[in-house]
Amino acid sequence: MSAGWFRRRFLAGGPLPAPRPPGPRASPVPYRRPRFLRGSGSSPGAADASRRSDARPVRSPARGRTLPWNAGYAEIINAEKSEFNEDQAACGKLCIRRYEFGPEEDREWLTLCPEEFLMGHYWALFDGHGGPAAAILAANTLHSCLRRQLEAVVEGMVAAQPPMHLSGRCVCPSDPQFVEEKGIKAEDLVIGALEGAFQECDEVIGRELEASGQVGGCTALVAVSLQGKLYVANAGDSRAILVRRDEIRPLSSEFTPETERQRIQQLAFVYPELLADEFTRLEFPRRLKGDDLGQKVLFRDHHMSGWSYKCVEKSDLKYPLIHGHGRQARLLGTLAVSRGLGDHQLRVLDTNIQLKPFLLSVPQVTVLDVDQLDLQEEDVVVMATDGLWDVLSNEQVAWLVRSFLPGNREDPHRFSELAQMLIHSTQGKDDNLTGEGQVSYDDVSVFVIPLNSQSQGGSGY
Amino acid sequence: MSAGWFRRRFLAGGPLPAPRPPGPRASPVPYRRPRFLRGSGSSPGAADASRRSDARPVRSPARGRTLPWNAGYAEIINAEKSEFNEDQAACGKLCIRRYEFGPEEDREWLTLCPEEFLMGHYWALFDGHGGPAAAILAANTLHSCLRRQLEAVVEGMVAAQPPMHLSGRCVCPSDPQFVEEKGIKAEDLVIGALEGAFQECDEVIGRELEASGQVGGCTALVAVSLQGKLYVANAGDSRAILVRRDEIRPLSSEFTPETERQRIQQLAFVYPELLADEFTRLEFPRRLKGDDLGQKVLFRDHHMSGWSYKCVEKSDLKYPLIHGHGRQARLLGTLAVSRGLGDHQLRVLDTNIQLKPFLLSVPQVTVLDVDQLDLQEEDVVVMATDGLWDVLSNEQVAWLVRSFLPGNREDPHRFSELAQMLIHSTQGKDDNLTGEGQVSYDDVSVFVIPLNSQSQGGSGY
Numbered sequence: 061m062s063a064g065w066f067r068r069r070f071l072a073g074g075p076l077p078a079p080r081p082p083g084p085r086a087s088p089v090p091y092r093r094p095r096f097l098r099g100s101g102s103s104p105g106a107a108d109a110s111r112r113s114d115a116r117p118v119r120s121p122a123r124g125r126t127l128p129w130n131a132g133y134a135e136i137i138n139a140e141k142s143e144f145n146e147d148q149a150a151c152g153k154l155c156i157r158r159y160e161f162g163p164e165e166d167r168e169w170l171t172l173c174p175e176e177f178l179m180g181h182y183w184a185l186f187d188g189h190g191g192p193a194a195a196i197l198a199a200n201t202l203h204s205c206l207r208r209q210l211e212a213v214v215e216g217m218v219a220a221q222p223p224m225h226l227s228g229r230c231v232c233p234s235d236p237q238f239v240e241e242k243g244i245k246a247e248d249l250v251i252g253a254l255e256g257a258f259q260e261c262d263e264v265i266g267r268e269l270e271a272s273g274q275v276g277g278c279t280a281l282v283a284v285s286l287q288g289k290l291y292v293a294n295a296g297d298s299r300a301i302l303v304r305r306d307e308i309r310p311l312s313s314e315f316t317p318e319t320e321r322q323r324i325q326q327l328a329f330v331y332p333e334l335l336a337d338e339f340t341r342l343e344f345p346r347r348l349k350g351d352d353l354g355q356k357v358l359f360r361d362h363h364m365s366g367w368s369y370k371c372v373e374k375s376d377l378k379y380p381l382i383h384g385h386g387r388q389a390r391l392l393g394t395l396a397v398s399r400g401l402g403d404h405q406l407r408v409l410d411t412n413i414q415l416k417p418f419l420l421s422v423p424q425v426t427v428l429d430v431d432q433l434d435l436q437e438e439d440v441v442v443m444a445t446d447g448l449w450d451v452l453s454n455e456q457v458a459w460l461v462r463s464f465l466p467g468n469r470e471d472p473h474r475f476s477e478l479a480q481m482l483i484h485s486t487q488g489k490d491d492n493l494t495g496e497g498q499v500s501y502d503d504v505s506v507f508v509i510p511l512n513s514q515s516q517g518g519s520g521y
Numbered sequence: 522m523s524a525g526w527f528r529r530r531f532l533a534g535g536p537l538p539a540p541r542p543p544g545p546r547a548s549p550v551p552y553r554r555p556r557f558l559r560g561s562g563s564s565p566g567a568a569d570a571s572r573r574s575d576a577r578p579v580r581s582p583a584r585g586r587t588l589p590w591n592a593g594y595a596e597i598i599n600a601e602k603s604e605f606n607e608d609q610a611a612c613g614k615l616c617i618r619r620y621e622f623g624p625e626e627d628r629e630w631l632t633l634c635p636e637e638f639l640m641g642h643y644w645a646l647f648d649g650h651g652g653p654a655a656a657i658l659a660a661n662t663l664h665s666c667l668r669r670q671l672e673a674v675v676e677g678m679v680a681a682q683p684p685m686h687l688s689g690r691c692v693c694p695s696d697p698q699f700v701e702e703k704g705i706k707a708e709d710l711v712i713g714a715l716e717g718a719f720q721e722c723d724e725v726i727g728r729e730l731e732a733s734g735q736v737g738g739c740t741a742l743v744a745v746s747l748q749g750k751l752y753v754a755n756a757g758d759s760r761a762i763l764v765r766r767d768e769i770r771p772l773s774s775e776f777t778p779e780t781e782r783q784r785i786q787q788l789a790f791v792y793p794e795l796l797a798d799e800f801t802r803l804e805f806p807r808r809l810k811g812d813d814l815g816q817k818v819l820f821r822d823h824h825m826s827g828w829s830y831k832c833v834e835k836s837d838l839k840y841p842l843i844h845g846h847g848r849q850a851r852l853l854g855t856l857a858v859s860r861g862l863g864d865h866q867l868r869v870l871d872t873n874i875q876l877k878p879f880l881l882s883v884p885q886v887t888v889l890d891v892d893q894l895d896l897q898e899e900d901v902v903v904m905a906t907d908g909l910w911d912v913l914s915n916e917q918v919a920w921l922v923r924s925f926l927p928g929n930r931e932d933p934h935r936f937s938e939l940a941q942m943l944i945h946s947t948q949g950k951d952d953n954l955t956g957e958g959q960v961s962y963d964d965v966s967v968f969v970i971p972l973n974s975q976s977q978g979g980s981g982y
Contacts, residue, residue: 213830216819224806226817226830231810238806241846244819244828251827259824330791345685345699349692356687358677358705363720363883366712367705369674369687385702422824 146188180286190276194402209253262421277403288431325362447504607649641747655863670714723882738864749892786823908965
């Protein structure tokens with residue numbers, strides 16, 4: 061049992077703003093028949109989460125006290141690629157206890173003393189592939205992994221400087237100096253905890269999928285607000301951006317076969333057996349064919365950022381390890397992302413070639429020092445799965461944010477409506493915005509996180 | 522024989538500005554007894570270069586025509602760590618011919634038709650370790666490797682867009698579209714050529730050192746001005762920066778055991794036998810000792826950007842794969858850089874553990890679009906070995922550049938004097954500048970490259 065608690069907004073209901081009908085520009089496109097889900101409660105995995113011991117409801121049964129809510133606002137749209145939504149989301153408060161505070165009864169007492177905890181917020185988007193199973197498991201699991209990881213180092217996080225020894229014992233008088241020289245700060249422990257949590261969650265998903273005979277994987281984009289900083293951890297092709305009045309700042313990078321080409325080619329160079337003589341690790345502008353034999357064609361290998369020419373040999377005619385461009389780029393002809401959770405069983409069709417060795421579950425973490433920003437009322441972080449970013453650029457999203465928020469200051473539901481409006485903008489209704497009235501045929505999920513409320517220590521909207 | 526030619530300014534002499542005595546702030550510090558070398562002519566390897574077939578003297582014997590000179594200005598100071606200077610430099614014009622222009626006689630004719638060539642400039646700094654042999658070989662060899670690599674792809678470089686097939690043959694009608702989609706431009710071929718040249722040069726150095734029973738390695742920082750762009754390729758801890766009136770732009774990153782920790786740890790994770798049970802791949806703030814056993818201490822592994830705590834086991838007490846901080850950081854207790862040329866025979870003292878598997882010879886290349894800059898008279902690139910940057914920050918170097926150049930506009934030797942002055946500033950004479958009157962005890966080499974002359978198509982200072 062845990063004295064920390066976690067709330068999945070989509071499961072627990074609670075004091076959320078009531079849904080309002082979307083405005084004209086936000087109306088769903090009939091021919092897409094999108095199902096607007098307030099969360100992912102319709103998926104069995106998500107429903108299961110309410111029975112997990114670490115997913116506490118918002119109303120604490122022990123004390124009957126409703127904790128304040130100030131997390132972001134999310135909308136999810138199901139493209140109906142699968143019966144259950146492959147996009148899954150989770151968010152809630154993170155309450156990190158200290159380990160040494162005695163038995164369970166004492167811990168419970170500590171819920172009355174919030175200053176004994178590190179309090180934070182957690183938002184997560186998971187974009188599944190090969191079915192929703194991995195995304196549902198991730199939505200139900202990752203926050204617990206993160207809490208465990210954070211609790212394992214919380215003593216270091218609350219110290220003025222993380223001590224060399226977690227116990228605080230000083231084996232060597234120069235230890236603080238060594239830590240100082242390495243520039244190790246509390247935020248490095250949070251980054252380490254996020255990295256550890258993603259890996260731990262990946263292992264859990266692997267075990268649970270194998271046990272239940274299910275398959276699949278998912279990307280993971282997580283934001284954590286803690287100690288005045290916002291941590292954004294990303295493994296996959298979702299994206300988070302900061303939108304302010306005069307600034308658009310990317311808070312994540314996408315990890316795809318194209319962006320991680322060199323890492324993936326390098327692995328195939330070290331372990332050629334992973335390609336089982338079926339693929340070539342070299343990159344060419346297109347797949348080569350018989351007519352190219354003996355010609356000098358453009359190529360690049362694992363050590364190259366630039367391009368060169370090579371004389372085509374027969375082995376170059378194999379299917380490329382990474383093939384296609386942009387949205388079409390695939391790893392081993394199969395997968396469009398190079399980091400994420402799950403996929404332990406995934407193999408190239410009709411072969412025994414595994415994808416997993418090429419995938420990383422470890423996220424890249426960026427840190428936004430929220431306390432150092434001169435925050436304005438409308439400063440928000442927008443997190444969304446690739447369904448949004450395929451259709452809208454960072455600039456277009458920022459334009460929508462800036463167009464919508466200032467005119468709706470009195471509306472208590474404005475962040476929720478903004479999230480909904482962003483999703484509607486991917487449904488091809490607004491030619492002016494998306495240029496060619498582009499439509500996203502993917503699941504789309506969006507969080508809008510108002511930063512001003514984060515910096516105000518938890519008093520929500 | 523080659524129709525392209527290369528000039529090593531330090532060897533060939535030629536129509537260079539005469540050396541002038543340094544000004545008051547540029548005078549050498551007596552107690553350091555620095556030897557100001559106008560080049561590295563005192564080293565045997567460098568002298569050998571004048572006998573190499575591809576190192577043509579500035580005066581073409583065939584035509585008696587002196588080609589214009591507009592390269593940068595260099596100073597080198599020997600810290601007397603070794604008899605011969607471990608810092609070596611090379612610079613000159615690059616003349617890239619097209620391959621298909623027939624036999625040697627025709628090629629010679631083409632020297633009258635410079636428009637048939639791609640003309641460029643080349644500057645290189647090599648900082649040797651374990652003796653000057655590798656640096657001297659690199660200074661004598663790398664430009665030839667680069668010329669060969671560029672000539673192998675020059676057809677693609679001069680086309681509007683590099684063709685899929687170097688021959689220009691179109692096997693597939695969509696080939697230009699595939700190349701366009703990948704965003705492949707002429708500059709990518711130059712980057713690829715630089716990457717290939719570094720690797721080729723590394724192989725040459727490996728062979729030549731083995732044949733002559735010599736040892737050693739060197740860093741390599743190369744700048745190439747070609748087709749209106751400046752390419753900076755770096756493997757090691759030298760640095761190049763652009764200094765303009767209102768901008769300081771780093772043009773390279775340093776590659777050290779610290780900056781490449783994750784790549785190095787990852788290799789040790791994949792191939793633990795490389796550590797021969799003598800080293801631990803984990804990073805700790807300091808080397809662990811018996812008293813740490815069983816304690817939870819700060820650590821990070823190959824997949825971590827952040828830090829976490831682990832319980833110390835006996836195997837953690839081994840010497841760390843990467844140890845020390847900043848200038849003291851060493852790979853396998855031996856080497857302060859993680860990229861460079863040579864070191865094929867380098868082993869950890871008294872063991873058979875090789876360094877080379879952890880070293881990369883491939884450089885990182887950055888591209889400066891000089892033609893797109895609104896160039897001012899005093900815009901320069903400063904290239905220098907770590908001897909300079911250990912003592913002066915980018916900002917301090919920029920301050921010196923901006924203080925010196927505008928007041929000396931009429932002085933034809935001002936770039937040369939600036940390079941000399943920068944070196945003198947590392948000798949601890951100017952407390953105001955380096956804060957604590959820091960002294961560089963390392964070899965120091967500096968190039969100052971005036972960009973304005975580069976953009977004016979080769980008319981030099």
